[in-house]
Amino acid sequence: MARWCYRHRLVVLLLWVGALVGVGFSASSAGTNYANVFSLPDTDSKTAYDLMQKAFPNTSGDTDTVVWKADSGSVTDQAVKDRVQPALDKIAKLPGVGAVSSPYAGARGSAQISKDGTIAYAQLTFTKRANEIPKEQVQKVLDTAQGAARAGLQVEVGGQAIQRVQEPPQGLSEMVGIVAAAVVLFLAFGSFFAMTLPIAIAVFGVGMGLFSTQLLSHTTDIPDIAPLLASLIGLGVGIDYALFIVTRHRRGILRGMDPEESAVTALNTSGRAVLFAGGTVCIALAGMLVTRLHFLDGVVIGTSLTVVLSVLAATTLLPALLGFLGPRVLSRRQRRRLAAEGPEPERASGLAARWSANVEKRPRRIAALAVVVMAVLAIPVLSLRLGATDQGNDDASTTTRKAYDLLAEGFGPGFNGPLQVVSVGGDTATLVQGLRSTPGVAQVAELPPARGVTVIQVVPTTSPQSKETDDLIDTLRDQVIPKAGAQAHVGGVTAVSKDFASVTGDRLPLFIGTIITLGFLLLLVAFRSLIVPLTAAVMNLIAAAASFGVLVAVFQWGWGLDLLGLGKEGPINAFLPVIMLSLLFGLSMDYQVFLVSRMHEEWVHTRDNARAVRVGLAETSRVINSAALIMVCVFLAFVLSGDSGAAMAGVGLAAAVALDAFILRTALVPAAMHLLGRSNWWLPAWLDKRLPHLAVEPQEPAAAEPAESTGPATAIHGFVRTADGDPVEEVTVTLMSKGGRQLDRVTSLADGSYIVSVPAPGAYLLAVTSASYGSKARHVTVGEGPVVYDVELTGDEVDAVN
Numbered sequence: 001m002a003r004w005c006y007r008h009r010l011v012v013l014l015l016w017v018g019a020l021v022g023v024g025f026s027a028s029s030a031g032t033n034y035a036n037v038f039s040l041p042d043t044d045s046k047t048a049y050d051l052m053q054k055a056f057p058n059t060s061g062d063t064d065t066v067v068w069k070a071d072s073g074s075v076t077d078q079a080v081k082d083r084v085q086p087a088l089d090k091i092a093k094l095p096g097v098g099a100v101s102s103p104y105a106g107a108r109g110s111a112q113i114s115k116d117g118t119i120a121y122a123q124l125t126f127t128k129r130a131n132e133i134p135k136e137q138v139q140k141v142l143d144t145a146q147g148a149a150r151a152g153l154q155v156e157v158g159g160q161a162i163q164r165v166q167e168p169p170q171g172l173s174e175m176v177g178i179v180a181a182a183v184v185l186f187l188a189f190g191s192f193f194a195m196t197l198p199i200a201i202a203v204f205g206v207g208m209g210l211f212s213t214q215l216l217s218h219t220t221d222i223p224d225i226a227p228l229l230a231s232l233i234g235l236g237v238g239i240d241y242a243l244f245i246v247t248r249h250r251r252g253i254l255r256g257m258d259p260e261e262s263a264v265t266a267l268n269t270s271g272r273a274v275l276f277a278g279g280t281v282c283i284a285l286a287g288m289l290v291t292r293l294h295f296l297d298g299v300v301i302g303t304s305l306t307v308v309l310s311v312l313a314a315t316t317l318l319p320a321l322l323g324f325l326g327p328r329v330l331s332r333r334q335r336r337r338l339a340a341e342g343p344e345p346e347r348a349s350g351l352a353a354r355w356s357a358n359v360e361k362r363p364r365r366i367a368a369l370a371v372v373v374m375a376v377l378a379i380p381v382l383s384l385r386l387g388a389t390d391q392g393n394d395d396a397s398t399t400t401r402k403a404y405d406l407l408a409e410g411f412g413p414g415f416n417g418p419l420q421v422v423s424v425g426g427d428t429a430t431l432v433q434g435l436r437s438t439p440g441v442a443q444v445a446e447l448p449p450a451r452g453v454t455v456i457q458v459v460p461t462t463s464p465q466s467k468e469t470d471d472l473i474d475t476l477r478d479q480v481i482p483k484a485g486a487q488a489h490v491g492g493v494t495a496v497s498k499d500f501a502s503v504t505g506d507r508l509p510l511f512i513g514t515i516i517t518l519g520f521l522l523l524l525v526a527f528r529s530l531i532v533p534l535t536a537a538v539m540n541l542i543a544a545a546a547s548f549g550v551l552v553a554v555f556q557w558g559w560g561l562d563l564l565g566l567g568k569e570g571p572i573n574a575f576l577p578v579i580m581l582s583l584l585f586g587l588s589m590d591y592q593v594f595l596v597s598r599m600h601e602e603w604v605h606t607r608d609n610a611r612a613v614r615v616g617l618a619e620t621s622r623v624i625n626s627a628a629l630i631m632v633c634v635f636l637a638f639v640l641s642g643d644s645g646a647a648m649a650g651v652g653l654a655a656a657v658a659l660d661a662f663i664l665r666t667a668l669v670p671a672a673m674h675l676l677g678r679s680n681w682w683l684p685a686w687l688d689k690r691l692p693h694l695a696v697e698p699q700e701p702a703a704a705e706p707a708e709s710t711g712p713a714t715a716i717h718g719f720v721r722t723a724d725g726d727p728v729e730e731v732t733v734t735l736m737s738k739g740g741r742q743l744d745r746v747t748s749l750a751d752g753s754y755i756v757s758v759p760a761p762g763a764y765l766l767a768v769t770s771a772s773y774g775s776k777a778r779h780v781t782v783g784e785g786p787v788v789y790d791v792e793l794t795g796d797e798v799d800a801v802n
């Protein structure tokens with residue numbers, strides 16, 4: 001498939017461009033129909049909601065609030081009324097607005113004025129839900145309301161519809177993430193063309209995923225946070241997957257391979273790992289379904305679809321783009337050096353090699369230090385409290401936050417999240433009296449009954465997000481309502497949020513157990529070891545605890561919130577643990593597969609655990625760290641999204657990926673594997689026979705590379721001479737697989753003799769490099785016995801064999 005895409009690159013590119021344009025045009029024409037459907041069966045708040053829908057079917061439109069405050073005098077002063085009331089009348093006539101309840105009209109108007117007379121509010125009801133109202137209509141409402149403000153009169157507007165208007169432009173966070181990723185890629189590759197490849201793959205994958213999700217929102221319930229999360233994860237995995245493949249391709253060209261063969265080999269090796277990694281991410285995302293929280297079903301659809309399309313782009317569009325670039329995927333300096341010096345042997349050098357050697361020397365010290373760091377970061381998770389964010393968590397400069405604070409100042413903290421006690425029988429009068437006498441209740445208002453349903457609005461003395469409000473809900477359900485002998489249920493947004501958090505918390509252990517078990521089984525089959533998947537499972541739990549500790553410290557304790565411009569502290573969104581654990585599981589599996597597959601490959605060839613861990617870490621740590629740095633940049637860019645849920649997910653995932661890559665995979669995992677020794681690769685014989693075989697680690701094509709364990713080890717030996725027959729000493733002789741992996745490396749002796757060890761019969765590449773005579777490489781086929789192969793150096797050629 002890779003070869004076909006490489007050779008028919010124009011066709012492949014046109015197909016992808018046509019698909020992106022076609023799906024994009026269809027999505028733009030159809031528009032969006034996202035729906036936040038919190039289906040919580042068998043909960044008290046869901047029962048209350050159903051009863052209210054039955055009794056009051058015409059209250060489905062979004063309700064927003066205009067709040068104003070007079071710095072001096074009262075809001076009932078004529079000067080204030082003359083500015084505010086005309087604005088309210090004008091708002092009532094705007095398209096999309098159903099009704100406006102003014103405090104200056106009607107018998108209940110006085111209830112909308114604070115006791116000290118300095119703050120008042122008007123409720124405006126739109127004809128549609130917040131996500132269905134055109135932003136232009138909402139903006140007119142906002143401009144008209146704030147147009148009434150003057151010196152000494154503050155006017156603010158709050159509500160979900162208003163919140164959508166004040167969000168930054170769509171695509172801002174994605175663009176910032178892409179620019180940051182481009183900088184990291186350019187520093188990693190040193191080539192503009194190579195830098196553009198992962199960016200292009202991510203743009204095609206995420207673009208197709210978002211447009212497809214937008215179309216699917218017309219056929220199924222997809223929450224409005226799904227496209228944000230889909231673009232967040234899609235950008236990260238799309239760039240990372242392309243990075244893995246392009247890195248392997250560049251390495252193949254540097255080892256002397258033809259660009260087409262190098263691309264095919266890269267897709268047949270790293271491409272397989274990408275397929276496996278993408279599959280694990282989708283499986284992890286699908287793990288959300290076990291929670292039976294239907295709100296998350298749309299998130300699973302959007303994110304999984306984007307990941308699948310990103311993998312498809314990396315395995316089909318990428319080889320086509322590699323065909324267009326050819327050797328230009330290398331930097332100019334690398335191309336000049338390749339032409340002058342010939343193919344270079346594969347070697348790990350620099351910081352990565354020194355760090356790998358250091359981990360081998362001091363595994364206990366490094367493992368202990370890594371565990372201490374992760375344990376300290378995980379401490380805040382002990383105070384984790386799930387809930388829901390509201391406009392009180394918006395940035396202090398936004399009108400929604402100012403409206404929220406004004407309502408809390410004038411009518412009490414609980415006014416922003418009233419409870420609705422829905423009664424269908426029993427002594428309602430006794431219930432109202434009991435509610436008024438309950439500690440923690442500020443106001444009680446009984447609304448006129450309809451269709452046998454009575455709604456009693458209860459305003460707590462504490463804010464919607466406080467623990468005291470949660471305790472009050474429990475008190476009403478467990479004590480006050482039963483004592484009054486009424487058949488009533490506690491509903492409202494605050495109660496729904498509490499029930500959602502409770503249901504999520506109850507089902508979280510099942511979800512964690514499911515994804516950990518899936519990860520264990522996948523790695524068990526991939527690496528045929530019990531210890532490797534067990535280690536990975538423990539590492540995933542450590543990474544999750546530490547990343548949630550960071551999340552609690554930032555968003556619940558408020559550390560750095562002002563610096564990040566993320567508003568006020570509050571509970572962690574109830575749906576976030578499920579989403580974050582799914583994504584963390586999938587992404588950490590990517591790094592685990594990439595790291596351990598190289599270790600496993602070396603272990604199969606040498607049966608030396610210390611060498612396998614050292615070589616695997618030295619050769620993959622730079623790519624893993626580059627990929628992680630890109631993901632951190634992409635995730636942190638979603639702080640700019642204007643959506644508190646996406647910002648929270650971005651910070652949490654950025655912390656999780658950084659800790660996972662820079663501490664766990666780079667330090668703790670290899671240190672633990674050094675300490676465990678050969679037991680890393682232990683698998684009972686009876687289990688080995690029953691497990692299916694799955695080749696994940698990069699493997700050479702069967703025709704070009706011998707089987708890993710077939711045939712006895714042998715050797716290639718001979719002499720290195722000049723054209724005149726004189727021996728050449730100090731010549732570097734490197735034996736490589738045809739894919740470019742170094743198998744052995746020696747230096748010729750004074751008589752020009754050399755001998756390199758061969759792991760098994762098959763086809764190999766023998767590269768000879770001399771400072772005086774240039775470089776030469778030849779194919780050598782090895783049978784059952786040693787092969788004699790003499791090399792002649794002429795000094796006037798650089799022969800890089802494909």
